Amino acid sequence: MASNMFLYWGTGSVPCWKAMIALEEKGFGGYPNQLISFDNEENKADYVTKLNPRGQVPAFKDGDIVVNESWAICDYLERRYGNQGTQLIPSDIKEQANVLQRMYEIFNVENTVLKELAYYYMFDTTDENRDETVLKERYEMGRTELLIWEGYMQKMGSGAFIASKTFSMADVYFFPYLAFFVRLGLNLSKFPALSEYYNRVKDRASVKASWPPHWLKEPSKNNFMSHV
Amino acid sequence: MASNMFLYWGTGSVPCWKAMIALEEKGFGGYPNQLISFDNEENKADYVTKLNPRGQVPAFKDGDIVVNESWAICDYLERRYGNQGTQLIPSDIKEQANVLQRMYEIFNVENTVLKELAYYYMFDTTDENRDETVLKERYEMGRTELLIWEGYMQKMGSGAFIASKTFSMADVYFFPYLAFFVRLGLNLSKFPALSEYYNRVKDRASVKASWPPHWLKEPSKNNFMSHV
Missing domain, CATH: 1.20.1050.10 (Glutathione S-transferase Yfyf (Class Pi); Chain A, domain 2)
Structure with missing residues (x-):
């Protein structure tokens, strides 16, 4: 459920945008999130490194499951929620x-x-x-x-x-x-x-x-x- | 079937080795293959570029399906042959x-x-x-x-x-x-x-x-x- 999800992201980051398009396509629009500022190095703040010790965004959780790399987030969403929203990996x-x-x-x-x-x-x-x-x-x-x-x-x-x-x-x-x-x-x-x-x-x-x-x-x- | 597969590869290439471990794990050991020489730039030879226009290895086909990037080959093998050999993506x-x-x-x-x-x-x-x-x-x-x-x-x-x-x-x-x-x-x-x-x-x-x-x-x- 989107309400159990949380995403830290930065504006203009290609990896963050990938994860965000996948979240929208899978029908999770409106998921809780926080925009962090790269200029203020908020990606190195405690609340981000708690999810992603590398201090990088996207940093994502779905309930108690934490997935950080943008490719992993996309792959995870499609595998777990394959039947929901847009099918992003064709069956053929x-x-x-x-x-x-x-x-x-x-x-x-x-x-x-x-x-x-x-x-x-x-x-x-x-x-x-x-x-x-x-x-x-x-x-x-x-x-x-x-x-x-x-x-x-x-x-x-x-x-x-x-x-x-x-x-x-x-x-x-x-x-x-x-x-x-x-x-x-x-x-x-x-x-x-x-x-x-x-x-x-x-x-x-x-x-x-x-x-x-x-x-x-x-x-x-x-x-x-x-x-x- | 392994006999319909073909892999061009180079020795010591991390991407090639990834694809080759995946092929072995999925039970396709003995698949037809050709070792190419990077020193002789055989990866730029016609028979490789016919499969992979980028002239890179691994270059792989399975019947009439061509997949080249090492990550794509691994992902493809596990998705298509999920029930065969080692399960490489856990269900849990x-x-x-x-x-x-x-x-x-x-x-x-x-x-x-x-x-x-x-x-x-x-x-x-x-x-x-x-x-x-x-x-x-x-x-x-x-x-x-x-x-x-x-x-x-x-x-x-x-x-x-x-x-x-x-x-x-x-x-x-x-x-x-x-x-x-x-x-x-x-x-x-x-x-x-x-x-x-x-x-x-x-x-x-x-x-x-x-x-x-x-x-x-x-x-x-x-x-x-x-x-x-």
């Missing part, structure tokens, strides 16, 4: 295999686009220490990776989702990355199938209900993804 | 939640110990470019991370596994990292519960059958993990 074996493949293939997006480009080379590197040649390579790597997903979406066809005809766990995992890149300036006109997908999924009830609140209030200070 | 809700939590918590081992320390700072950094202070920090981070797992194992108790009383998917995911660190010189006497675990699991049939063949033939050229 072929469709299921494709969803599983895309769910974990998202590591490539995480490593190439989010980490190597956005985090390590933009957020964590000062302007003086940024080499134009390396930067171009990372933009190119990011573009190559996103074009792979553009290809998947083109193959799925208009009206479908990233890995199956219906909304699945692969969308729960993929959409928050895509939306983050759009916020950082990604020009979706270069990715027409992803553009159609983005504009459709952003209006989905579970996604709207969990949209990072500070994104609604203030634009991003960064738009470097426009070079991808 | 509490035990299941703990297994899921540890399965994905392994990202911390991957990021902190394997990537930040071993890959980025040892294999990919030349001796001249290595800063002693940073190196000490990374050893310390690696030690802190492995002590978390030492704590989990101590709590599970002697004879148990990393996340449950019986061997689970969390062991399939965790053991190859631990064995790789031991090969790179990790001194297990600093981690007594993990030491007992390592010595027991290394003799498990699925693990022995899939042990990286080149590890048996030649010792590692590196032992930097002894500083952790």
Whole structure:
């Protein structure tokens, strides 16, 4: 029951958003929760570390069961509450295999686009220490990776989702990355199938209900993804 | 059926080993396979990219179903062949939640110990470019991370596994990292519960059958993990 659940989360965190979309899709909208501030390091506060000794969010409990890693929360919710809300892992074996493949293939997006480009080379590197040649390579790597997903979406066809005809766990995992890149300036006109997908999924009830609140209030200070 | 399966794999690859332990545990020992050479870049050969356009291994098919990412292969095998061989995701809700939590918590081992320390700072950094202070920090981070797992194992108790009383998917995911660190010189006497675990699991049939063949033939050229 949602009333036995509790989630600590941070706004704009891709892992938190994944867990929150899954909670909405499984019909737990309105679950008790607390937004914590990364700026004030509230993720290291006692009440968070009591649930997650690593001091990371999402930190989640369902009654006396504690699950913290975002992937584990999503996996747990679908396994325990499979018959409730949206079925996020299809029953059909072929469709299921494709969803599983895309769910974990998202590591490539995480490593190439989010980490190597956005985090390590933009957020964590000062302007003086940024080499134009390396930067171009990372933009190119990011573009190559996103074009792979553009290809998947083109193959799925208009009206479908990233890995199956219906909304699945692969969308729960993929959409928050895509939306983050759009916020950082990604020009979706270069990715027409992803553009159609983005504009459709952003209006989905579970996604709207969990949209990072500070994104609604203030634009991003960064738009470097426009070079991808 | 194992005879419809095919796996391309590389020796000493943690992701490949995970998939191979899962295949053995599910009772598919003897599945058709081909060892590819990373040195000869055989992972970029046509016959691999036909299955996995990314040119990465493991690349796996089961009849006409293709699944490539190691996590996806393990997840697929357990979902499709749940009633066969070892049950890798426990049915009991509490035990299941703990297994899921540890399965994905392994990202911390991957990021902190394997990537930040071993890959980025040892294999990919030349001796001249290595800063002693940073190196000490990374050893310390690696030690802190492995002590978390030492704590989990101590709590599970002697004879148990990393996340449950019986061997689970969390062991399939965790053991190859631990064995790789031991090969790179990790001194297990600093981690007594993990030491007992390592010595027991290394003799498990699925693990022995899939042990990286080149590890048996030649010792590692590196032992930097002894500083952790």
